[in-house]
Amino acid sequence: MTERRSRPAHRNAPRKQPVGAPDPRMLALKTLQELRGGEVTLDELLSKHGYGLPSLDRNFLRQLLGTTLRHLGEIDAVLAPRYQPPQDRVAARLTNILRLGVAQLFFMDTSDYGAVDSTVNLARDAGLHKYTKLINAVLRGLQRDGFEWPEGVEDWQLNIPAWLRGSWKKAYGAEISQAIAEASLGHAMLDLSIKDRTTSADWAEKMDGLVLPTGSVRLESGRRIRDLPGYRDGDWWVQDAAAAIPATLFSAYQGKTIYDLCAAPGGKTMQLASLGASAIAVDKSEGRLKRVFENLERVSLGAAVVTGDATDLAPDTPRADAVLLDAPCSATGTIRRHPDILLRQNDKLMKSLLPIQTKLLNQADKLLNVGGELIYCTCSLQPEEGEHQIKSFLADHPNYERKPITATELGGWDEAINEAGELRVLPIHMQDFGGMDGFFCARLVKKS
Incomplete structure (x- = not known):
């Protein structure tokens, strides 16, 4: 058995929520629950649950959900030796609460205390009072002992569902399918289509981006779209480079x-x-x-x-x-x-x-x-x-x-x-x- 990951070195305390303000962790839990049905998308739910949130909370909500979903296979593997879901109607909610806790503990820069304490409080706020000791024990144990898993198991093998891994291997071969899986778990850049394509180079220079061979302007992700030059004048729109x-x-x-x-x-x-x-x-x-x-x-x-x-x-x-x-x-x-x-x-x-x-x-x-x-x-x-x-x-x-x-x-x-x-x-x-x-x-x- 080999230890695969230590917790991030720089870790922040969770931000205090103003009295009466929605807790982004509770909104993240609701979103995970609603995603289980498969009929609504993350973007639709973020628009619904993130509407009206302060910018910092909205960004944290998006980061928490994105991190949890990208590392879901790893998170479930980390939990498996320490947690067996109860055989009752709260199982899905309890599992998702623990998933959010592990995501903060191992894959985000939340402090250890903040990750555990906020997850216990989330369970309490969600009405799962009788499971708070279980949650505390599972997360404290992980905080103390870290986690290990069998040699030879890669992150992408856990995070990409088996049906996708198998279909990609059949279509593209083992080497390329692994590269596809690893790339798919990364983060995308921000691509723009320019209304007047002859000015693409000018817009790329204005926004410190570059023009791709296919004509799209590419920027680093994480920029506030409405604040970029040309947005209010309608000179461009966001559109993935391949889709363009x-x-x-x-x-x-x-x-x-x-x-x-x-x-x-x-x-x-x-x-x-x-x-x-x-x-x-x-x-x-x-x-x-x-x-x-x-x-x-x-x-x-x-x-x-x-x-x-x-x-x-x-x-x-x-x-x-x-x-x-x-x-x-x-x-x-x-x-x-x-x-x-x-x-x-x-x-x-x-x-x-x-x-x-x-x-x-x-x-x-x-x-x-x-x-x-x-x-x-x-x-x-x-x-x-x-x-x-x-x-x-x-x-x-x-x-x-x-x-x-x-x-x-x-x-x-x-x-x-x-x-x-x-x-x-x-x-x-x-x-x-x-x-x-x-x-x-x-x-x-x-x-x-």
Whole structure:
């Protein structure tokens, strides 16, 4: 047995909460409980529970949840020898309280006393008075003894679920899948799409960033977005660099009508509009489309916005010159930004999305004029949601053919282009620039 980790050397006492102010640890507990259902995302819950919190508390809430989710496998391994969940309805709450305590004790800079005391108080405030002695004993024991685990077990093997490890190994091989896993547990940079792409270098200089080969401006993460120059004037919007690629791959924009299916929150719609296209954003969620409206208004761009299920649009829906389909998917390429995927997503849920993606592709065909381009993309690392979908679609639609993506279109970057001319971006790509989100993109042309 080998000790794997000591506690951080510099550790702070927990901040005192003003009387009557929400406790961010209690909000973190509520968030973990609600994530278990798999239907809501961490970002949605942070917007809900973090609304109105002072900046320091909001940042602590995000850090505590992100740390807990990224290290969840390790945390559960640390707890396993000392804690067996009770066989009653409080088990999930009690386990999540202990998880938050271990996250602070071993993976954050909270003082030992602060981590233990605040976790005991959290249990008391959550109505679990009879378990406070158990929590104190478990955390004090870990504080005193540290933790060990078997030689040869790596952090990523504990923190990445088995179904994901297995699927990545099958798709990419052992060495690359390990690198993907390790990169996925890191932190993402802050990427911006500039409304006037010809000024990207100027904006990068203003904000002490850099321009990626694909055209996005990249900044260090952790900066307050609303305080950055150009935000209030609508000169740019936040958009992951990989997600910003597909909308730049159409052969023409001026005077062209382009559908953006499953459009919310609107980053690609804004790109299409800024390039001169008549963009039509379609999404079935009125709430999410509200964000599209707000984003378009902030950046002073125009687009048609349609509420509707893209799998079941009316037969008389007008056709367009091009269609961009960013299909709903498991989002396993975005774990760096959304570590809740490690908890919410599973193989069964991923497979339940496959028929929806197929329906959307078939609907996109019905919306596209002959000679038009169809771009299909997902923020997933799973081949079933990317390469396999395109292979099946082409087999069922012989009137389509691939239009290979070229390095010239990506500023000379060819690392992610596969043999079929599709884009398969991995988190290990562009490592010198801080990595990328996992992404798949294919471009098809309707011949007849």
